[in-house]
Amino acid sequence: MAKFEIYKDKRGEFRFRLKARNGRSILASEGYSAKSGCTNGIESVRKNSQKDGNFDCLVSKSGKPYFNLKSSNGQNIGASQMYASNSTMKNGIASVRKNAPIAKVDDLS
Numbered sequence: 001m002a003k004f005e006i007y008k009d010k011r012g013e014f015r016f017r018l019k020a021r022n023g024r025s026i027l028a029s030e031g032y033s034a035k036s037g038c039t040n041g042i043e044s045v046r047k048n049s050q051k052d053g054n055f056d057c058l059v060s061k062s063g064k065p066y067f068n069l070k071s072s073n074g075q076n077i078g079a080s081q082m083y084a085s086n087s088t089m090k091n092g093i094a095s096v097r098k099n100a101p102i103a104k105v106d107d108l109s
Contacts, residue, residue: 002099004042006035007108014038014109018045018078018100026095027069027078035109042105044077045069049100055093057086065089069096 006016013031016038020026027045032038048054048071056068064082067089071077080096083089 002095002103004045004103004105005108006038006042006105016042016045016078018096018103020095020099025081026092026099027080029078030076039105041077044071045096045100048072048077049096055096057089057093067093 002018002020004016004018006014009015009031011031013033014035014037015031016029017025018027029038029041032041049069051072054070054072056070057065058067059065060082062082064084065086065088066082067080069077069079080089080092083092
């Protein structure tokens, strides 16, 4: 089962990552100063991941495709890993769309 993990980074900020059933991270958040902001971010992913227009497909400076998930107001909610190809990136988007609404939350903080 896919899950969101809430954790604290080295700077003490709260972050979340969405992990697929195979344990790979498919979306990671920015840092939040409060846990409530982090949990609100998770809810925003659940809602906004269901809209195609909220995914921005991009290419890194090294030429690797990746995507950002944005909220309806255009703010970044999360970023993907770097992918080997556009097709594997599209599979990543499909995984976020499928898993985010039903993923449990595992608080590791």
